[in-house]
Amino acid sequence: MFFPEAFINKMAKMLTEAELEKLKTALDTPLRKSIRVNTLRGTTKEVVESLESYEYVVDKMPWYKYGYFIKTAKKQAIGNTYDHYLGKIYVQEASSMLPVIALDPKEGEYILDMAAAPGSKTTQMCMHMKNTGIIVANEPSIQRISPLQDNLDRSGCINCCITRNDGRKFSHYTGMFDKVLLDAPCSGEGTFQKDIKARYVWSQNKVIENSRLQKQLLDSAIACTKKGGTIIYSTCTLSPEEDEAIIDYALNKYDNISLEKVSFEGLETSQGRTEFDGKEYNKEVKKVIKLWPQKTNIEGFFVCKMKIDE
Numbered sequence: 001m002f003f004p005e006a007f008i009n010k011m012a013k014m015l016t017e018a019e020l021e022k023l024k025t026a027l028d029t030p031l032r033k034s035i036r037v038n039t040l041r042g043t044t045k046e047v048v049e050s051l052e053s054y055e056y057v058v059d060k061m062p063w064y065k066y067g068y069f070i071k072t073a074k075k076q077a078i079g080n081t082y083d084h085y086l087g088k089i090y091v092q093e094a095s096s097m098l099p100v101i102a103l104d105p106k107e108g109e110y111i112l113d114m115a116a117a118p119g120s121k122t123t124q125m126c127m128h129m130k131n132t133g134i135i136v137a138n139e140p141s142i143q144r145i146s147p148l149q150d151n152l153d154r155s156g157c158i159n160c161c162i163t164r165n166d167g168r169k170f171s172h173y174t175g176m177f178d179k180v181l182l183d184a185p186c187s188g189e190g191t192f193q194k195d196i197k198a199r200y201v202w203s204q205n206k207v208i209e210n211s212r213l214q215k216q217l218l219d220s221a222i223a224c225t226k227k228g229g230t231i232i233y234s235t236c237t238l239s240p241e242e243d244e245a246i247i248d249y250a251l252n253k254y255d256n257i258s259l260e261k262v263s264f265e266g267l268e269t270s271q272g273r274t275e276f277d278g279k280e281y282n283k284e285v286k287k288v289i290k291l292w293p294q295k296t297n298i299e300g301f302f303v304c305k306m307k308i309d310e
């Protein structure tokens, strides 16, 4: 199967030959399908019973009580079930659920979802907050606003307001939010497993271009989070330039931030790298986590939890 040469060369700088082969095999293996139960619309018990009645085999994720892997011998797409139409389930990658688990949104909080569409994590936060507090769901792309709105409606989310701004603009709202989720636009190397087209549009130039924007978005997130507040920076990519290097940049620039380790029960996570391609990163970067598909059997992902000091 095709992989961009520059991507493989980069991965080879981080992995042994055997691990690199495992990564390629993992990326060429169909991704396990997964759903999140939306407790704003139904209980886990009723959803599991309903999916089993459609002959789905439902397997709970050890690290998340609302997350399930699903299999079916039939060809029926999960998106064609009543549970999906009625908003009782949300079809969401297992990795994509992790940033919200790490952010731990609570009832009554004021949260910014800086890059929100199509709303997987907005709807997940809304569910954790039991539709209380406020989520500002921001998305600059006009084409992506309507899927975001549809997903909020289908999921029964009534604590969200959608804004259409460049995320960098939020730097003007100093210390406003309790928590900020920055699920950053990225080169999507983690999605190579389910989306072959992503491999063809990938380039190292795009990685570098993304990393510039990601730094500016993180600057904005740091500015608009209140003292004692929390930021999650996440990507669905594996390139250190978009992951560890962004956190290293922030640690070197700000003296009022610190990192917190996150872990997920039963999930093998890898700590952040402290060097890449001749560049040394701040040692604190070890606290971030990387999900390698060859180790986890879920999509590649990166999650960093950051606190603004009191």
Ligand SMILES: C[S@@+](CC[C@H](N)C(=O)[O-])C[C@H]1O[C@@H](n2cnc3c(N)ncnc32)[C@H](O)[C@@H]1O
Binding pocket: 096, 114, 115, 116, 117, 118, 119, 120, 121, 122, 138, 139, 140, 141, 144, 165, 166, 167, 168, 183, 184, 185, 186, 213, 217
């Ligand atoms: C990884 S996707 C977000 C996925 C979403 N959080 C979810 O879980 O459904 C990144 C999003 O960032 C948006 N984006 C691109 N440039 C941006 C910017 N300057 N400010 C904020 N968002 C941006 C993209 O349009 C895209 O929708």
